[in-house]
Amino acid sequence: GENVEQHPSTLSVQEGDSAVIKCTYSDSASNYFPWYKQELGKRPQLIIDIRSNVGEKKDQRIAVTLNKTAKHFSLHITETQPEDSAVYFCAASWRTGFQKLVFGTGTRLLVSP
Amino acid sequence: EPEVTQTPSHQVTQMGQEVILRCVPISNHLYFYWYRQILGQKVEFLVSFYNNEISEKSEIFDDQFSVERPDGSNFTLKIRSTKLEDSAMYFCASRAPGREVNQPQHFGDGTRLSIL
Secondary structure, eight states: OOOEEEEOSEEEEETTOOEEEEEEESOTTOOEEEEEEEOTTSOOEEEEEEETTOSEEEETTEEEEEETTTTEEEEEEOSOOGGGOEEEEEEEBOSSTTOOOEEOOOEEEEEEO | OOOOEEEOSEEEEOTTOOEEEEEEOOTTOOEEEEEEEOTTSOEEEEEEEETTEEEEEOTTOOTTEEEEOOSSSOEEEEESSOOGGGOEEEEEEEEOSOSSSOOOOEEOOOEEEEEO
């Protein structure tokens, strides 16, 4: 079945450093890859997404890269700030069907001042 | 910005009782979803709903679960006879039309369900 692996499970960085979170997916038919940020007790919030027809997408300090051949995609956060501290989930979906999301196991990012 | 709203925010129920979780999706959205998240774990897909019927469900979504869109705005998840292992955060999500192009899913704040 569909599966998304996510690493690392926890990531601690100093403010101003970059953070990278990696995900791999099992189904080569996957074509949509969103990233969600979840603060404690809150909803998952979409922060960036990428479709399989592009290799990279940027939005200010965050970027996502996609390698379809290797079936992995990564979230890059530059110039990290304490408010970036949260759990980040990657997910994968498909164009066909009703586009359910299959989530990774999450990465707890801690940015220390 | 329009939001998905969920009620109640926290539901405490005795094991074996029925519970109904309510969601109001974003108004022009046509695809609706329920996910759950056990404390400290990943978000898991339960069911998707389109055109007044279930379009896909996971193995978690057994005969004790049902969904309904009783009117033009609400979308509900019912658990008929709750079990301890149903304790989790339940998220409703919705997305805009577009079967051929992936549209972002927007999540509600969730209902924390605690089974005693």
